[in-house]
Amino acid sequence: MKHAVFVDGQEGTTGLRIHEYLASRADIEVLRIDPDKRKDAAERARLLNAADVAFLCLPDAAAVEAAALITNPNTCLIDASTAHRTVPGWAFGLPELAAGQREQLRASKRIANPGCHASAFILLMRPLVDAGLVPAALPVSATSLTGYSGGGKKMIEQYQAGGDVKLESPRPYALGLAHKHIPEMMTHTGLTTKPVFVPVVGNFYKGLSVTIPLHRAQLAPGATAERLHAAFAEHYAGEPFVRVMPLNDPATMEGGFFDVQGCNDTNRVDLFVFANGEQVLLMARLDNLGKGASGAAVQSMNVHLGVEENLGL
Incomplete structure (x- = not known):
């Protein structure tokens, strides 16, 4: 079974590096948006809701707007921006933080990637x-x-x-x-x-x-x-x-x-x-660009999906 993954902001430094990590993954199906539709809210919403995991590689305000587009309760959202790192209800994407952190990441559908x-x-x-x-x-x-x-x-x-x-x-x-x-x-x-x-x-x-x-x-x-x-x-x-x-x-x-x-x-x-x-x-x-950004995001995804934590890393 493949997991569908969408990167909103795929042309930025973090988004490009996430794609590099995922390129060789047989367990991942990467959903891509047509370049001329990158700012089309309806198309972004469709892909965000079609994904098992969606990464937000956007400025803070745009990340908040993108999060609001998700109506599917099954999509796990991993936000690489600063917007949600101290917001209640968002798990902090640092598995090594403390005992129980991995359990939070497995259970949560909203994960804030650390800076x-x-x-x-x-x-x-x-x-x-x-x-x-x-x-x-x-x-x-x-x-x-x-x-x-x-x-x-x-x-x-x-x-x-x-x-x-x-x-x-x-x-x-x-x-x-x-x-x-x-x-x-x-x-x-x-x-x-x-x-x-x-x-x-x-x-x-x-x-x-x-x-x-x-x-x-x-x-x-x-x-x-x-x-x-x-x-x-x-x-x-x-x-x-x-x-x-x-x-x-x-x-x-x-x-x-x-x-x-x-x-x-x-x-x-x-x-x-x-x-x-x-x-x-x-x-x-x-x-x-690794543990400080894209690598950490993929690590959190692996924890959430229950696959080997170092898969692709």
Whole structure:
């Protein structure tokens, strides 16, 4: 039996990558819209309601409108936009989040795909808050370094055109301290204080790393680097797409530099703890187009359909 899948927004970066993941799947029948009907609401509604699973790869407002087109109670909707990530009734598409998350994804017909920065941040912070090692009220700061593909087609074209010297160096952005991923970063970690979040886009296509610096004095008593690392190992034991790297990872320390692109072309997240006696760096890296977007969406689809979670990934 084949599952019918439709991607609304199939020409965008995330939509194209989802199609790549699905191309070799014998269990999937991809429904496609004619190019001249991409803005035809009736045709989109027909395909959305004909699908067992529909992906929304659209801007927020358009995603809300598309969700309203679905009248078939059997269609599972996976929204890659920001629109529904903290909305009650929508399951959060991060199977590794906590115990019971996969059951929610299997049962839900509405799944909100996490943001790329948020995925890395949440996977670092949730186990530590749950374990009581990081106080929920702690004012955390984080920096995320990402490739330019996360900015979508326009930014990709801008970087690949070349000739603009300003694009040769890293560019911090969201300087108004209101990045759109912050609400989900709080909701799905249990943090009660808004983090200071600094995203930075660099002159490379894809790859992302989030760094969270901590002082031991900020943490719960006894929250040593070893205990932080052990909390990751326990929380993610058996997870197929999360790799907890050795404490003070010798390979990284020997090289002296962190490889932001080390998870590219995978659906994997690598988690690191670097520490001395008084300070700690938590780091996570992923492919912003893989586990940070399209790969995560396909993973959630696999969980929902009850097939092998790593199928096609």
